[in-house]
Amino acid sequence: MKLLFTLISCFAMLAGNSQIKVDKAGNFWDKEVYKALAHIKEIDSTAYDYVLSNTDRISFWNENYNTFEVVNGTRILLLSSQIMDKSLNNLSSTIVHESYHSCHAIDHAKPCREELDAYLFELSFLFRMKDAEPWLIEFVYDKIRYYKIQNERGDCK
Numbered sequence: 468m469k470l471l472f473t474l475i476s477c478f479a480m481l482a483g484n485s486q487i488k489v490d491k492a493g494n495f496w497d498k499e500v501y502k503a504l505a506h507i508k509e510i511d512s513t514a515y516d517y518v519l520s521n522t523d524r525i526s527f528w529n530e531n532y533n534t535f536e537v538v539n540g541t542r543i544l545l546l547s548s549q550i551m552d553k554s555l556n557n558l559s560s561t562i563v564h565e566s567y568h569s570c571h572a573i574d575h576a577k578p579c580r581e582e583l584d585a586y587l588f589e590l591s592f593l594f595r596m597k598d599a600e601p602w603l604i605e606f607v608y609d610k611i612r613y614y615k616i617q618n619e620r621g622d623c624k
């Protein structure tokens with residue numbers, strides 16, 4: 468119930484954004500991201516509106532994790548290696564996951580609580596796909612198990 472409420476509040480708070488700017492980089496990586504955005508829209512138009520409401524820009528970087536930042540709007544930073552792994556489903560679900568964090572840029576929960584919620588949100592999106600790769604679902608399940616244990620142990624700082 469808390470998750471549903473926070474999702475609705477993100478729509479209300481940031482509605483109005485109608486376009487995401489995608490930086491040009493690599494071998495037409497921007498086109499891969501636009502493909503992923505169209506894929507999200509096709510799978511779940513509500514998830515697409517959610518991404519649109521919480522993301523102003525998408526860029527790429529060479530660190531070993533995806534993240535977001537808030538500087539003149541919200542920007543998702545995608546791992547460049549992820550663009551090259553050629554899984555449109557993985558790229559799409561990653562964008563949905565990071566938009567969850569963008570939504571909570573102001574009211575961050577404890578980091579591993581927020582990660583748990585972000586992966587649950589991502590999993591609910593994956594379940595709407597007809598062809599989500601089993602390894603991708605398993606990866607997200609592993610993360611959910613990990614962050615659930617961290618939360619239960621109280622190890623979440």
Ligand SMILES: [Zn+2]
Binds near residue numbers: 564568582585
């Ligand atoms: Zn995350």
